[in-house]
Amino acid sequence: MSVPGWPEVFRGTAAIEAGLVTRGQLRGPEYHRLLPDTYVRASETPPDLTVRSLAAYHWAGPDAVLCGYSAAEMHGASCAPPTAPAEVVVTVIRDGPRSRHGVVRVRRDLLHPGEITEVDGVRVTSRLRTAFDLARWLSPTEGVVAVDALARGEFTPDLLLHFAVRYPGRRGVRKVLDALSRADARSGSPPETRLRLILVQGGLPRPVPQHPVVDERREILWLDLAYPEHRLGVEYDGGDHFATPEAARADARRHTRLVAAGWRVLRYTSAEMRHSPSRIVAEVRKALELSRPDAGQGELSISPEP
Structure with missing residues (x-):
């Protein structure tokens, strides 16, 4: 039985x-x-x-x-x-x-x-x-x-x-x-979705989930969220990047490759997402303004997602 x-x-x-x-x-x-x-x-x-x-x-x-x-x-x-x-x-x-x-x-x-x-x-x-x-x-x-x-x-x-x-x-x-x-089926994880929604609800343009970046070695690095025209990445930092010394070194190498490819990456933890969403929006907004081709020529406005 x-x-x-x-x-x-x-x-x-x-x-x-x-x-x-x-x-x-x-x-x-x-x-x-x-x-x-x-x-x-x-x-x-x-x-x-x-x-x-x-x-x-x-x-x-x-x-x-x-x-x-x-x-x-x-x-x-x-x-x-x-x-x-x-x-x-x-x-x-x-x-x-x-x-x-x-x-x-x-x-x-x-x-x-x-x-x-x-x-x-x-x-x-x-x-x-x-x-x-x-x-x-x-x-x-x-x-x-x-x-x-x-x-x-x-x-x-x-x-x-x-x-x-x-x-x-x-x-x-x-x-x-x-x-x-x-909704966006390209989202890589629930925290990434929450981070995306913080940005959009804060009046920022809708970022691209899981955006591929081709580095100098012609290898693909995937960004949680990206504003490709600004070469700005926004990522969720779940803490596993530093779980072991090997993971920490791999994360550092990945960041260096992204910078070498001309990208700036901002990273946020779940605690920051819970307690400081307005600061996250302000920092990403500033990064978007500074990364515009005509940055430095006066105050720039970022058009929100319609």
């Missing part, structure tokens, strides 16, 4: 019935109970969103479909905050599973068959449906972050217009339309 999810994430009663584990073992140090009758292997680190989502999927019942941040995680488009609860959608209106604060959010909705797919045997909303849902559920900024992450290399964000037409009365559809005007 096979038990779905065994031995990583599984229903306890099913594992007991199959003879894979005893009740005493489930109460021991080897397993951790995440939800009623739903267990995971014990670990030194807290269960991540993937594990928590799988637990919610097995717990919620046979008609459950992972949605929202959980679906994005399963699609390999991580964009959720670390403490985001798992999300499932079910069609049962009464007597079905209920949300558990901070652990799992249960949504009740109807899904078109074409909006459901499988990832490793788990039913999840499709990339397009997941992007549509997150764009209407989240804040304007995080909605764009989610659309960028899900669309990257997979679909054109404009395809979400079909969902807006299919579900015109759904709450948050207007937020989806707004997200489409600002």
Whole structure:
């Protein structure tokens, strides 16, 4: 008798019935109970969103479909905050599973068959449906972050217009339309999307995501964000550039090659993005003004993205 999810994430009663584990073992140090009758292997680190989502999927019942941040995680488009609860959608209106604060959010909705797919045997909303849902559920900024992450290399964000037409009365559809005007599937990561939005919302022109720069060795260096006509790059500094001495040296060599190719690069951390967005906008604006061919001939204005 096979038990779905065994031995990583599984229903306890099913594992007991199959003879894979005893009740005493489930109460021991080897397993951790995440939800009623739903267990995971014990670990030194807290269960991540993937594990928590799988637990919610097995717990919620046979008609459950992972949605929202959980679906994005399963699609390999991580964009959720670390403490985001798992999300499932079910069609049962009464007597079905209920949300558990901070652990799992249960949504009740109807899904078109074409909006459901499988990832490793788990039913999840499709990339397009997941992007549509997150764009209407989240804040304007995080909605764009989610659309960028899900669309990257997979679909054109404009395809979400079909969902807006299919579900015109759904709450948050207007937020989806707004997200489409600002989304860009070329974005390399959620922090890069947030940095781009800081610049645009600050009145600066829309930068080009993942812009290639050919250096003196005819090799390509990719900039997170770029204003090619100004030879100005703007990048997210996640800290991994200095994780090891080798990484730090490689980062220094990359920066030197960009400078040799005639580029100036400004870099910002997540803390700066959270606490000093206006300073970031001011510094990039000044760099754009100074990099104009006629810089130094008086005050220059930078036209914002229409």
